[in-house]
Amino acid sequence: FGSNLVYVTMTIVDGPTENHGSTATDGTKEDYNIFRDSPLRFMGYANEVGESFRYQFPRFVMPSYVLAFGYCTMDAASTGYNAYTTSKNQTTRSRDTAIATFDTLLWQSLASVMIPGATINLIVRSSRMAVARATALPVAVAKWLPTVCGLGSVPFIVHPIDGGVDVLLDNTTRKWLGPEKNNQSKNITYQSNSQ
Numbered sequence: 001f002g003s004n005l006v007y008v009t010m011t012i013v014d015g016p017t018e019n020h021g022s023t024a025t026d027g028t029k030e031d032y033n034i035f036r037d038s039p040l041r042f043m044g045y046a047n048e049v050g051e052s053f054r055y056q057f058p059r060f061v062m063p064s065y066v067l068a069f070g071y072c073t074m075d076a077a078s079t080g081y082n083a084y085t086t087s088k089n090q091t092t093r094s095r096d097t098a099i100a101t102f103d104t105l106l107w108q109s110l111a112s113v114m115i116p117g118a119t120i121n122l123i124v125r126s127s128r129m130a131v132a133r134a135t136a137l138p139v140a141v142a143k144w145l146p147t148v149c150g151l152g153s154v155p156f157i158v159h160p161i162d163g164g165v166d167v168l169l170d171n172t173t174r175k176w177l178g179p180e181k182n183n184q185s186k187n188i189t190y191q192s193n194s195q
Contacts, residue, residue, distance in 0.1 A: 043071035052150030076105035
């Protein structure tokens with residue numbers, strides 16, 4: 001992505017970790033990112049909430065995806081702007097900006113919207129089918145249990161999906177567009193692995 005950009009080194013550890021501001025490889029704290037370091041981060045969960053309530057409030061599903069993709073787009077735009085303003089190499093500035101923006105948009109789209117949305121949809125649909133086969137449940141329980149299952153599964157799917165998307169991108173687009181072909185560390189430009 002260019003030798004003058006700041007790289008964030010991610011270390012995979014056992015169990016989930018919080019990332020409130022990333023640390024650059026030189027040990028300095030990166031700038032505050034409102035999209036990852038504030039309550040605005042929860043906008044990435046909007047579509048998971050919409051999917052959980054799909055059968056009770058179907059009209060809220062599409063707006064929940066609009067909010068989640070809007071969040072992804074704004075984070076990518078912010079990352080691109082940050083890459084543009086911090087790049088000291090005039091000849092690679094446009095490329096660095098495009099790659100940083102693309103990487104963030106792709107990661108956010110996969111890890112915050114597409115994969116979690118499909119997963120929650122599958123969980124809610126499966127639990128709804130299981131509840132339909134159970135004849136002894138009260139009507140209110142049968143109606144709301146799939147929604148509770150969908151919402152309750154969010155904390156358990158976030159970190160595995162984030163990690164899986166990191167591995168996917170590290171072994172595909174980041175290798176193809178990355179700075180060194182032989183670099184074995186997980187260097188990701190302006191990328192957080194928390195959701």
